[in-house]
Amino acid sequence: MQIERKMKQQREAHPGWASEIAQLPGCEKLFSCIQCGTCSGTCPLSIYMDYTPRRIINLVREGFQEEALASQTIWLCASCYSCAARCPQKIQLTDVMYSLKREAIKKKLFPKRFPIPVLASEFHKMVAKRGRSSEMWLVMRMALKSNPMILLTMMGTGWQLFRTGRMSLRMEKIDRVHELPHKSVGATEVH
Amino acid sequence: MAEGYVYFPGCSLKSTGVAYEESLLTLFRLLDVKLQELDDWNCCGATSYMAIDEDSAFALSARNLALVHKSGNSQVLAPCAACYLVLRKTQDYVQRYPSIRAHVSSTLKAANLPMAADSVHTRHPLEVLYNDIGVNRIRSKVSRKWQGGPVVCYYGCQAVRPYYEVDKPVNQSRMEELLDAAGIPTVNFALKTKCCGGSLTGTIHSVGLRLNYIILKEAARKGAKAIVTLCPLCQFNLDAYQSEIRRRMKENLDMPIFYFTQVLGWALGGGTRELGLHRAISGTTLVKQWFSAAKEVAAHV
Numbered sequence: 001m002q003i004e005r006k007m008k009q010q011r012e013a014h015p016g017w018a019s020e021i022a023q024l025p026g027c028e029k030l031f032s033c034i035q036c037g038t039c040s041g042t043c044p045l046s047i048y049m050d051y052t053p054r055r056i057i058n059l060v061r062e063g064f065q066e067e068a069l070a071s072q073t074i075w076l077c078a079s080c081y082s083c084a085a086r087c088p089q090k091i092q093l094t095d096v097m098y099s100l101k102r103e104a105i106k107k108k109l110f111p112k113r114f115p116i117p118v119l120a121s122e123f124h125k126m127v128a129k130r131g132r133s134s135e136m137w138l139v140m141r142m143a144l145k146s147n148p149m150i151l152l153t154m155m156g157t158g159w160q161l162f163r164t165g166r167m168s169l170r171m172e173k174i175d176r177v178h179e180l181p182h183k184s185v186g187a188t189e190v191h
Numbered sequence: 192m193a194e195g196y197v198y199f200p201g202c203s204l205k206s207t208g209v210a211y212e213e214s215l216l217t218l219f220r221l222l223d224v225k226l227q228e229l230d231d232w233n234c235c236g237a238t239s240y241m242a243i244d245e246d247s248a249f250a251l252s253a254r255n256l257a258l259v260h261k262s263g264n265s266q267v268l269a270p271c272a273a274c275y276l277v278l279r280k281t282q283d284y285v286q287r288y289p290s291i292r293a294h295v296s297s298t299l300k301a302a303n304l305p306m307a308a309d310s311v312h313t314r315h316p317l318e319v320l321y322n323d324i325g326v327n328r329i330r331s332k333v334s335r336k337w338q339g340g341p342v343v344c345y346y347g348c349q350a351v352r353p354y355y356e357v358d359k360p361v362n363q364s365r366m367e368e369l370l371d372a373a374g375i376p377t378v379n380f381a382l383k384t385k386c387c388g389g390s391l392t393g394t395i396h397s398v399g400l401r402l403n404y405i406i407l408k409e410a411a412r413k414g415a416k417a418i419v420t421l422c423p424l425c426q427f428n429l430d431a432y433q434s435e436i437r438r439r440m441k442e443n444l445d446m447p448i449f450y451f452t453q454v455l456g457w458a459l460g461g462g463t464r465e466l467g468l469h470r471a472i473s474g475t476t477l478v479k480q481w482f483s484a485a486k487e488v489a490a491h492v
Binding site for chain 2: 079160
């Protein structure tokens with residue numbers, strides 16, 4: 001049996017990374033975190049996360065880039081702003097999470113076949129191209145590229161929505177598509 | 192108030208949240224306030240666009256603000272909580288960060304659109320009803336006596352955080368005050384701003400269901416017979432997945448989930464169809480009972 005070191009050492013971390021993150025909009029107060037855990041306590045999803053929000057902040061500050069970027073935590077964040085509203089140091093943790101999501105996509109470090117980054121990427125593609133989102137088609141694409149079994153759980157709901165006139169099969173599009181912003185980063189294909 | 196507001200529907204109010212659009216338009220018509228839908232509006236970007244490309248996310252949202260400005264009105268009404276927050280945040284971040292402003296400006300310029308993030312005001316219907324129209328005017332327009340049971344008001348997350356213009360930062364109460372003016376009894380609800388999980392019901396299904404189960408269960412425990420919401424995603428999650436939650440959690444829950452514009456619109460004399468009440472998926476027995484045609488006549492005051 002091979003026993004390996006489970007703990008990472010400081011020299012394997014990326015010391016300058018936290019300062020880069022702290023320069024991004026909304027992330028300025030990263031270094032004022034007092035590790036009180038109010039964010040984790042108020043987060044409705046922290047009990048499902050591999051690292052709680054408080055631990056994510058510390059991973060970023062100590063330069064543990066791979067751990068933070070490959071975590072499920074950043075994708076489970078539903079942007080409900082509970083942490084941002086309650087942080088005694090006024091850290092906009094939601095913006096920190098957004099920055100980490102973008103970097104995880106850029107570095108292709110997101111967890112594989114995890115439906116949330118796939119949904120974000122498909123949504124972005126659809127809206128960038130057509131200017132509107134068509135919920136039905138979005139869900140189909142997300143499921144086919146991550147876990148097609150999701151579609152089974154949705155059939156009943158889909159029928160109910162269709163029956164009450166709340167679901168359309170039309171692909172929505174705006175008239176003046178040329179007015180939409182062009183991509184400013186090479187948006188990575190997410191699978 | 193004569194000129195009214197520019198109405199920004201967003202994608203949800205044209206599909207799963209169509210009852211929100213129907214009831215909002217009906218309610219504002221009953222209050223004689225003009226709403227003009229924004230021409231060729233685009234998706235606000237919600238939370239997902241921002242997760243991929245930040246600069247373009249603000250530029251995408253700024254296009255809508257530019258279109259509002261071009262329409263000659265400076266007040267844009269965004270009923271969806273996600274749309275509201277994205278538009279509001281775009282205004283804020285364009286003003287706060289020169290780098291974001293520069294990118295947004297150049298993108299708008301390329302499309303021959305004006306920078307309007309400083310001059311356009313993002314408004315939410317709850318706060319417009321409360322501040323501009325007022326509780327007293329609503330009370331004076333009530334034409335029907337409420338036939339239903341007590342409800343809880345559920346505010347969700349993005350309409351009330353991190354900007355505090357829709358209501359107070361804690362112990363939000365404007366929805367309760369409006370409902371009270373319309374004679375609709377409300378029950379205090381500690382989970383009124385607890386997140387429903389948003390799109391998690393579609394991605395990590397079991398987690399999304401659990402978050403909604405907690406909200407439904409607590410509302411029932413408090414003695415509420417229905418939940419009143421102000422966000423299309425909250426309404427969708429609580430309404431469309433309720434039968435599955437009931438099955439999985441072996442609970443006897445069957446609650447109607449309304450938009451606040453539906454119940455206010457009904458109190459002010461709106462018809463059940465024009466308020467989108469026929470689009471309910473859960474609690475349909477109660478919906479029929481509370482808003483039946485016979486009751487509608489008897490309920491006139």
